Amino acid sequence: MKGSGRLRLDHRTFIEQVRECMDNGYLLSSKRIGSGAFSKVYLAYATQERLQHNPKLSSDLRGKHHTMVAIKIVSMAEAPVEFSQKFLPREISSLNATYKHLNVVQLYETYQNSQRFYLVLELAARGDLLEHINAVSDYRHCPGLEEEEARRLFWQLVSAVAHCHNAGIVHRDLKCENILLDDQGFLKLTDFGFANHSSLKNSLLSTFCGSVAYTAPEILMSKKYNGEQADLWSLGIILYAMVTGKLPFKESQPHRMLHLMRRGPIFQPGLSPECRDLIRGLLHLRPRARLGLQQVAAHRWMLPAVHTLFRLVIPRESSTQQVLQRQAQGHSPRKILGSRCGWVSPLRPGLRQSRPRAPGDGADSRRLYLNL
């Protein structure tokens, strides 16, 4: 189709989507905040009428003091049958099963017609963890987050994953791109397209899911695997990426990847021994040897170091209380000092690098800082 024809079609489709959203109580904006393989995600606003009729929505948005949501629109014409009949229903049932946790994106409701499927989601407007790591790395001229900030985010991630596992859900695609940040600095786990119910404790799975760079060795070796233990491996990769700005093992060929995994992660100087120990504890080749979530939570790196409390009071804040409060809201100590370090600005145009890709395409992992 020629360019102008394509544009007309896109415009017509958008107008139809606006109407369909309006019929269901949402004002769809033209601000596209992301796209997936078969979906587009837009900023939208809940109408007062919708708020009155949807208790999930009204109770959540009341606390946030705004009416914004993210609407993910899946085109049924573009999505293959496997996606619409397998992955989409899984995503919805996993989001319903994990409702409600501060660090897991909430699904408020869904609606559909023969052409499109709509998911009304909690908005996480500050982009994904990968963008955040890259933005902070650029600012610091040094790859990775400061350990203090990584710890604050990792706590939230561990809490989100523990909540999912307790609800019988294994995510199976944990990676920096599937971890979003909201405008209060809270981490929100998302993209449950590969998630599965693990109601039978110790039951083994066999499907390959996720991105190679974050995938556990037992999955690369096509062994039957335990979904929770595979998620733990991915947590180790994410923590490494947070504190170093790099991926520990990067190879497109699974057998070369396995070679790197056997060798183990290599750390840059300056990383604390406690952090190295936690990463190693998660990146055990033998799934059963990996630290469990409770052990992670009790690990000494997870405890805030006393010296950071002293470091925090150095900025000219009126009280320690105020400093800690601001940090809990997502401000790093640097930001307290008035620098522009830290969060990527909300919905900054041009910042997102999402591109349509097949689910599980590991190529996006190449976006990590200094490791392109």
Ligand SMILES: Nc1ncnc2c1ncn2[C@@H]1O[C@H](COP(=O)(O)OP(=O)(O)OP(=O)(O)O)[C@@H](O)[C@H]1O
């Ligand atoms: N709740 C949300 N708030 C803000 N942005 C979101 C939200 N959900 C998704 N996005 C944005 O839209 C993008 C695509 O969404 P999502 O990852 O859910 O789609 P997908 O089809 O599963 O993608 P993929 O093909 O990468 O697996 C995300 O990378 C993110 O940038």
